Amino acid sequence: MSVTVTFSNPRSSNSASAASMIASRASRCLRSRSEPPGASRRSMPPSVLSFPPALSDTGSHMISSIGGWLMETRLDGVAATEHRTRALLGAFERKDLAEVSALLADDSTLTLPMSFSGRTEDAARFTGREEVLGYARDAFTIMGRIRFANVRISVADGGRTSFVRADGDFTTADGRPYRNVYVYSFEWRDGRMVDGAEYGNPITFSTTFAPPESG
Template sequence: MTENTSVVDSALPKPPVRATEERTRAFLAALEGKDLAELDATLHTEATLTIPLSLTGDPEPFGRFEGKEQVLGYLRGVTEMMATIAFTELRISVTADAATAFVQARGNFTTPDDRLYPNIYVLRADWSEGKLIAVEEYANPVTFAKHFGLPIG
């Protein structure tokens, strides 16, 4: 007996872990594509974004954005600060409860003046009801500071 399982499979809901991975990939693709409308649609109204690693080595975060508007403002700033945004060597791990995705990637970005901005990223993305509710962005702050002429320490 043969059956067209692809038609049957497409009608089934995705397992939660797979759905979280796909949402996370879509978020990264929207960031790479500078698609602010899609980024806005992805964010929970109570979204937060934290950049825990400071330029000084102090335990206080470099930045914290609270609420959808602040998070979208930060993401808009990233899209304006970079001419191109590309994540490579992408690895996504999703927790068993499908609430959190961890992303490891190299960022191969360029600035508007065509300078390469390579950095390494680890992101924690927490999802609630299909929306991104919390992000923690870990990147090398020394690379950022040197590239943009900011003081370290």
Template structure:
């Protein structure tokens, strides 16, 4: 397979993932996740370098997002800026998150950088970086 074909598959998986997430379509998200996918929420709430959460396997990742989708009534990842690596298997996406919490109607905005590592048109690893202070202020997650 040529790098252009690999890149096209990785970009398609990334686009499908985001469209499904925004629509609350768990089946759409599942379709592009590898069975052994790893999703890392790399932000730290204590100032350390260890990630806040590491989810392993499609079931665990989808379980996490099922809970998240119940808590958030609107999910938009706007101003997406996409960069694919030279080999095509790594895609970086910068975006501005604009969400509304279902129970309270509270607006939650954050900035994100996602690193997708793909193979055969599926996401094998997803590392998510965001601003922990924004999460703290809206979601009452303790810092420090």
């Protein structure tokens, strides 16, 4: 994808040069976002990145405009990731397996790092969409109500990573309260979760779901 930027009536050669440099960087950013891996520039249709005349009047205004556009694009990615993170939590609350599946990449993984033994090995690891869905299906079966309270979401790495802190206000399938504290991390690629980790207190889980003692 080729991008052409035209400047009119720059007030100084220095400002025009600086604006051209910023525009060139913006053009490279656009190409990196729109060209598939290995694509040649000749195969991409040409387009023109145009700006309102008022913004092309000075190089300084042009620099400010392009910088603002790049920041807006980054913020859009952050907002989209937060939206997808909330959608994934909501799908779990509704026990909507189809929606959970739609938010997972084919090669997604989910890890439960907090082991019941207290050692450093993972309690469980699920590899591939079907295994992750199997974990979700089991969770939907043993839980009566799934509700996340006091949810706080942070997005990092330009929208590629999200973190969740939440209190679990759950009930078991037989109606007993189950309240754990959760921290999640999610890695995203092309709008789908590719790598997730769930941190919850294993003692709380064991106490609630331990088999009844035989008399």
